[in-house]
Amino acid sequence: MSVDPATLAPNRFVDSDHPAIRALADAHRLDTPIESAVSLFYAVRDSLRYTPWNVRFTPEAFRASTIVQRKWDDGGHCIDKALVLAAGARALGIPARLHYANVRNHVGTARLEEKLGTDLLVFHGYTELFLEERWVAATPAFNKELCERLGVAPLHFDGREDAVFQEYADGERFMEYVEDHGSFTGVPMARMLEAWKTHYPAVRNGVWPQPNA
Secondary structure, eight states: OOOOGGGTSOOSSSOTTSHHHHHHHHHTOOSSHHHHHHHHHHHHHHHSOBOSSOOOSSGGGGOHHHHHHSOGGGOBOHHHHHHHHHHHHHHTTOOEEEEEEEEEEOSSOHHHHHHHTSSOEEEEEEEEEEETTEEEEEOOOSOHHHHHHHTOOOOOOOSSSOBOOOSEETTEEOEEEEEEEEEESSOOHHHHHHHHHHHOHHHHTTOOOOTTO
């Protein structure tokens, strides 16, 4: 199967040619693409803490190298983490793209829903990697410690099977995929911001809500 050359090339969001991204990729370069992708996935999943609050509205804030160079303890949201995984993968020679969907997370999101004004999480992002002649989904968003607090199993990624949030966890509804936006080589900023303004009252006023505001 042929792949779009753009899924291997650096761009303004997935700047896989940046020295910080290349250094990250080299730290996880193993014998095979799958081994390298798996190692990179777990580093992004667990080292870059997940937070839904660290959102800015500028293209620079959605650049993989910008995310990698800030303190990883500051955390990143799902798109941040998907971008880092995609950029690192491209630096390893693995085609990568971003996939977006609207979802409802039914576990541990009461405060976020209150601040956003809805239970719909718009433009949730994850990564797709081209491994062994097929696209495989990889969702590095929720780090292991967060999953433990939520009482759900962290996602396992082996490079061969899709790793997307499960619909149910321990018999309870966990993640509901409501609308699929498809795959992109970067971040569709205009489309994403317009969707956020449609669904999130705070964003219409030019701000992303904060937990203590």
